[in-house]
Amino acid sequence: MFSRRWTAVGLILCLGVLTPVTAWCQETEPRLLRGTATPTFNSVGLAVDYDGNLPEGVACEVHYRKQGTAEWKKGLDLILCPQDKQFRGSLLNVVSNTVYEVECRLVRPADATGSPLSQLSLTAQTWPEEVPVGQVKEVPENSGAPLVIRDQGKADAWVVYRPAEGKTATINPGMTSAHAVVIEKASYVVLENVTVRGGQTDGVMVTDSHHVRIRRCDIAGWGDPGVKKTGLSKGLYVDSNGKLIDGQAGVRVAERTSQVVVENNFIHDPRGTANSWTYQHPNGPVGVLLWCTDGNNVVRNNDIIGSEDHWWNDAISSYPNNQVNGGPYRDSDICGNVLCFSNDDGAELDGGQINIRFFENWVGIVLCGVSGAPNLRGPAYIFRNLLLVSGEQDWRGGVGFKMGAYGKQAGTAVIAHNTVVSKKHGFGGNYYGAPAGEKRRAGPILMRNNIFVCRQKDLLTAGYGPGESEGDFDYDLVKKDGIDPPIAEWEKHGVIAAPNFRNAAAGDYRLLSDSPGVDAGVVLPSLNENFAGRAPDLGAFEHGPDESMCFPRRHDGLSVFPLHVSVDPATGQAGAGEISLSVPPSAGSRWTAHVNNPHVHCEPASGSNAPGSRTIRLRVDDKLEKPANPPYRAAVTFRTDKGYNRTVMVEVQFTPPAEPAASAPAEQNLIVNGGFEDGLEPWSKRDKGEITSETAHGGKQCVMMSHPGDGNGYYFAYQKPLKLEAGATYRLTAWIKTKGLPAGSETFVRCVAEPSNTMHLSPIVKGEADWTKVEVEMTLKAGDDRIGIYARCKSPAEGSAYLDDVSLVKLAQ
Secondary structure, rough: EEEEEEEOEEEEEOOOOOOOOOOOOOOOOOEEEEEEEEOOOOOOEEEEEEEEEOOOOOOOEEEEEEEEOOOOEEEEEEEEEEHEEEOEEEOOOOOOOOEEEEEEEEEEOOOOOOOOOOOEEEEEOOOOOOOEEEEEEEEEEOOOOOOOOEEOEEEEEEEEEEEEOOOOEEEEOHHHHEEEEEEEEOEEEEOOEEEEEOOOOOEEEOOOOOEEEEEEEEEOOOOOOOEOOOOOOOOOOOOOOOEEOOEEEEEOOOOOOOEEEEEEEEEEEOOOOOOHHHOOOOOOOEEEEEEEOOOOOOOEOOOOEEEOOOOOOOOOEEEEEOOOOOOEEEEEEEEEEEEEEEEEEEEEOOOOOOOEEEEEOEEEEEEEEEEOOOOOOOOOEOOOOOEEEEOOOOOOOOEEEEEOOOOOOOOEEEEEEEEEEEEOOEEEEOOOOOOOOOOOOOEEEEEOOEEEEEEEOOOOOOEOOOEEEOEEEEEOOEOOOEOOOOOOOOOOEEOOOOOOOEHHHEEEEOOOOOOOOOOOOOOOOOOOOOOOOOOOOOOOEEEEEEOOOOOOOOOOEEEEEEEHHHHOOOOOOOOOOOOEEEOHHOOEEEEEEEOOOOOOEEEOOOOOOOEEEEEEEEEEOOOOOOOOOOOOEEEEEEOOOOOOOOEEEEEEEEOEEEEHHHHHOOOOOOOOOOOOOOOOOOOOOOOHHHHEEOOOOOOOOEEEEEEOOOOOOOEEEOOEEEEEOOOEEEEEEEEEEEEOOOOOOOOEEEEEEEOOOOEEOOOOOOOOEEEEEEEEEOOOOOOOOOEEEEEEEEEOEEEEEEHHHHHHHOOOO
């Protein structure tokens, strides 16, 4: 059950299933027996054993403080895990290399005295950012042999493998060995700023080791590309023996490993690729694989970048999914990563998920953002992530959060302060296959303070409700009818609206100050207390002095802007292909741009560090052919000589060639197919447009825009570029009809002159109306030589708008 109560500091939670006490059982007072506090850099996993009979609604509160300070802070309550007779949870957003004192207090919600039923004290010291170096072993500039590391360092004297001062180092055994780098039976070792190439199976393999740091390395070119073989039950690529190729990793963290840190690496371009869902479940390479580890590992601040030629199965993958020690397993953090080009998941957390934290990651160009299916023990904490689920290789859209249980085993997931923009759905809770003879089950979920912007449904409720799994969903931003099927108890304090982002086209998903979702969240102790305004903002980003365009947040100081760039080889789009790059001296003296697409180029492609920022221009090959499903997707990763990285996503749009200005005499209609008698071309369907013959102003058909009534504005756009004359005057004419729209609706045509981005609006047709002529005249400013044309309908209720007989003419001077 979910038992919760509210206090001035936020939500107190107790999630799980309370074991009933039968009449013949002797009642015993509940006690906290013993506990563990397992730290990483910025989190502490807590697990507390208990015995006795728990009263209904009992909670295990957490209070903590830095050692040597007086003030206690409230943390999120621990979550009841009755199958293990434990309360478990995590301290979040703590500071590295710091000793924390923790008090766990078992309390009744109605206890006015404040005296706990039982109390337990714990202490933990978070990990330091840097380690004491005892010995440095220089890696040669070029080595054709695999690097094998078996050193046994000490806690106060780590062994560091790195290039000689002022040199670079490359390990490239090609396909002569299974792994380019092997770290086995090692402890207190660092592999730093080494270029790793080759390996039949993996780039780097870590096994039977602890206290290992792999940082600032460039890892690529591993694995078997295989050959195509169709007709398989799943997959597409097999090796020379006909065996399906899957799970070959840039970094494999394998059995008997703990305290392994994979950080600030650039992992890219495996030799093979994963199949799309056209060939059933993807199989193929992964960036990082967590394979039956002992837990307590960290994967942070890596750029794990696939491409149109080298897709991941998962950028971060887990194995085996249906075992408790599968995947990250326990007390681990996955944070600050950029994960893109996955035919399945951006990241898999699947397995035990005992105090697993996934936060401040940017996931894009994937079928699914994060998989937590199954969560066998829990709890998992998924917060402050940006998930841009635009679709896999063949443009199939999936879901932001793919959650689920396995059989009767189910752990809780806390999902808070994420921004999800999805081609399909936002959340689903019963995505994992059930054992034979059982139906799929959803896992318990606590959902708070998220933003969902999804083309289909925001929240899928299958598996929740009476007699099924428990879901507590509230204080999220969703659209009208975004919950399917509706559950009355969900989102009682939610915001039903569309957010206003600062500049989504540039990758800036911060909210504008007047956007729905600002100051609309609920306080979650240790997770969002440092908010500005009356309450926390919804989504991944909070207003305030610490807000930054550069995401994920990293401490190296390397920054790029914007995070997303669109370029068009047909129009050039002056200025649209520019990136501002800033490299502080601490991050390196030189930088290089790595583009994952041979048709996209950076000018310059490398350079020396200098104060301030510099402009990098993107150029696309003029002869790049339009793909079957545009746009063409790419990424540019800027990497310094010290091994720090920043990635920008690139979209190559393909616009039909513009008509030359000289071919447009006065009073000639410049719009092609303005009466829609030839279908939609060259109009873009965009949001809601479709051809209909049920009505028309002229001819036999027009275009209809069906509005779902969610209060948002939907557009229908003219796709063919219009090359015009600066200083000339043009008149746009269109006919609009509306049906079933309320008085508060607005339908009109908008022209945007470029590159100045000057808007010209037609008269607005409000409510329901028969065919109405609207016109707008515009004189283009100096420098403006093209316009975009958009029909827009905004309505708080369902209805339809129709557009017909659109014309654009140049007026005589």
